[in-house]
Every structure is written in C-alpha cells, then in structure tokens.
Amino acid sequence: MVAEDRVLHNLAVTANACGGVERLMPHVKTHRAAWLVRLLLAHGVGAFKASTLAEVEMALAAGATRVTWAFPTVNPQNIGRFVELAKAYPDAELTGLVDSLHGLNVWTGLLEGAPRSVNLRIDLDPGMGRTGVPMDESALALAGAVAGLGRLAGWHLYDGHIRGAFAERQVKVSKLAETLDALQSTLRRDGIDVDVVGGCSYTFDLWPRSAMSHVSPGTWVYSNAQHLRELAHHDWIAAGFVLTTVVSTRNGTSTLDAGSKAISPDKPQAQRFQGVGEIVMMNEEHTVIRNDTLNAGDRLLLVPEHTCTTAYLYSNALVRALDGRWEYRDQLGNERSVVPLTR
Missing domain, CATH: 3.20.20.10 (Alanine racemase)
Known part of the structure; x- marks a missing residue:
C-alpha cells in the first residue's frame, strides 16, 4: 500500500x-x-x-x-x-x-x-x-x-x-x-x-x-524502517507499506499472511519489518509475531526494513491518491527484461 x-x-x-x-x-x-x-x-x-x-x-x-x-x-x-x-x-x-x-x-x-x-x-x-x-x-x-x-x-x-x-x-x-x-x-x-x-x-x-x-x-x-531509525533528522515518514491480515492467534502470538515472499527478503529475519511486534518465525507465506492483543481478521500495515526489495515483489500497488480515492497502479515488480521497442 x-x-x-x-x-x-x-x-x-x-x-x-x-x-x-x-x-x-x-x-x-x-x-x-x-x-x-x-x-x-x-x-x-x-x-x-x-x-x-x-x-x-x-x-x-x-x-x-x-x-x-x-x-x-x-x-x-x-x-x-x-x-x-x-x-x-x-x-x-x-x-x-x-x-x-x-x-x-x-x-x-x-x-x-x-x-x-x-x-x-x-x-x-x-x-x-x-x-x-x-x-x-x-x-x-x-x-x-x-x-x-x-x-x-x-x-x-x-x-x-x-x-x-x-x-x-x-x-x-x-x-x-x-x-x-x-x-x-x-x-x-x-x-x-x-x-x-x-x-x-x-x-x-x-x-x-x-x-x-x-x-x-x-x-x-x-x-x-531502517532509515526511520537511523536518519530520523530528515523527517521522512513511511509512505509504502505491506498490507497483511492476522490469520491465526495462539499462546501470545499472531500469525500473519505475509512471509519471506512478501517483505524485505534480503534482511535478517528478525529485522524484516517493524510496527507490530517481535518476529518469532517466518516462512514463505506466513510470519509469526509476538503479540497478545490482535485478533484473527485484523488488518495491519507493516513498514519494510528495505523497501527496494519489497516493492520488487509486487507488480502493482494499492495507492491512496491525493483526493482520497484508492486505486491499483502498475509497477515493474520483478520484471528485468524489456519488450521490443514500439516507438
């Protein structure tokens, strides 16, 4: 988002x-x-x-x-x-x-x-x-x-x-x-x-x-997340997030439907995002965080540790436009090749 x-x-x-x-x-x-x-x-x-x-x-x-x-x-x-x-x-x-x-x-x-x-x-x-x-x-x-x-x-x-x-x-x-x-x-x-x-x-x-x-x-x-911590004097604010849903809760933990295929895969597991609690474990499709206040169905915005490698995972983004409308907008995602020139 x-x-x-x-x-x-x-x-x-x-x-x-x-x-x-x-x-x-x-x-x-x-x-x-x-x-x-x-x-x-x-x-x-x-x-x-x-x-x-x-x-x-x-x-x-x-x-x-x-x-x-x-x-x-x-x-x-x-x-x-x-x-x-x-x-x-x-x-x-x-x-x-x-x-x-x-x-x-x-x-x-x-x-x-x-x-x-x-x-x-x-x-x-x-x-x-x-x-x-x-x-x-x-x-x-x-x-x-x-x-x-x-x-x-x-x-x-x-x-x-x-x-x-x-x-x-x-x-x-x-x-x-x-x-x-x-x-x-x-x-x-x-x-x-x-x-x-x-x-x-x-x-x-x-x-x-x-x-x-x-x-x-x-x-x-x-x-x-890294620059918000280390370069706070610039007054940058998070503008790109990964939207995730809590799919399960148990024993003081919550499971999110955003794993290593969704956010900052180049960073150490414990540092891949901030905002919702300590990362306990992560696999391709899920992340377990330490949190005892969330409920199944809750929606969360994760702040990536590294946005470059996060944006690369998505071929479009859900954008809140200046007028308040929500719309999907295309991006290259992980596309590295180019199509034949048409101009």
Missing part, C-alpha cells in the same frame, strides 16, 4: 535537505513505478537513475528526459539495447557508466553511429569495493579516453558504504570531496569541465553542490 501524500512529503523534505529539487536524481529501483516517475516529474524532479534496462525504458516511457543507467556493464547486448533506447527517445539524454578500459572498448564499438545524446560517466570507487575505478591516475586516464570520444558526461560516485554517526559521515564525505576536487582540477587544466552525480541516503545532504551537482538518495520515496 502506498500513500501519495506521504511520498510528496518525503520529496519536499529531501529536496530541502539537499538544497533544491533540481539537484535530485532519484533512483527508480526503489519503486519501479511509472506513475511515481510522472509524479516526481510534475513536482520538479528532472533526472533519474536506474539499475536495469527495464527501469531505463520505464522511466523514458513515463516522460523522463534525463536517465543515468548506473550499472557499469560490459555486456554488448545490453549496451546495444541502451543505444536503441536513445534512438527511440531522441529528446532524452541517456548516460551509461564505465569503470575500465575493457568496458570502454565495448561501448566504443557500439557507440559508432549512436545519437549524440548518449554519453558516459566514469564510475569511481570511493572505498566501497564493488564497482568503480580507483580515484587516482587510472580514473583520469579513463576520463581522458572517454573525452577523446566526445562522450564524457562526468563522474559517478556511489558511497553506499558510508554509515555511522553524522559527524563520522561528514568527515568521510569531506575526505572524498578533497580527492574528487583534485581529479576535477586536473581535468580542468586539460580543458575538460564536467560534473559529478552520486551520493546515497546517508550522504546526499553532506555533499556540497560545488562538488556534486546531482545527488541520488535512495529509499526516501517510500522511506523504510
């Missing part, structure tokens, strides 16, 4: 935290819903980030004109598909990521004849150790090679490993900003002036605009 007014509340406080809605580049993997892309576009968001080609196409079909595919793939079939999308949506700016010369070589062969609207960002590794080129001379060499193609959009920096107290995060971001500034200064001396996109839910408000033009906090759209 999704409350549209709560989504707009979260948008307002997130935009305020980063200095303006025009600076946001929200990640659509949080919801995978075209109606939410349209809603955010209508309220001033102009750029989006996606993980999969299905998400890229969904955002474009919903009207987005600036989409970054934040996945440094070396798969030629997927890169070719991305170029096809650029041709099908000629008014959109599409940006991919590279973090190696091998990846750039794959892109180079497929960019011949591609629209000028397709560009690349250098994916930097700020210490997370997942993807990205080190923030040193190798990053500059790769940026120079992409600039030589006339396709350099700038840098991409995802710092999702940064956690801890506010002051700790602030220190880590400041150090990264210094390293990034050194890279930028070197490029400018070579006559190359580009921007940076990145950040995460724990850092987006700490990056100065002078260092990072667009920030990409993640699950703020629906928020989640």
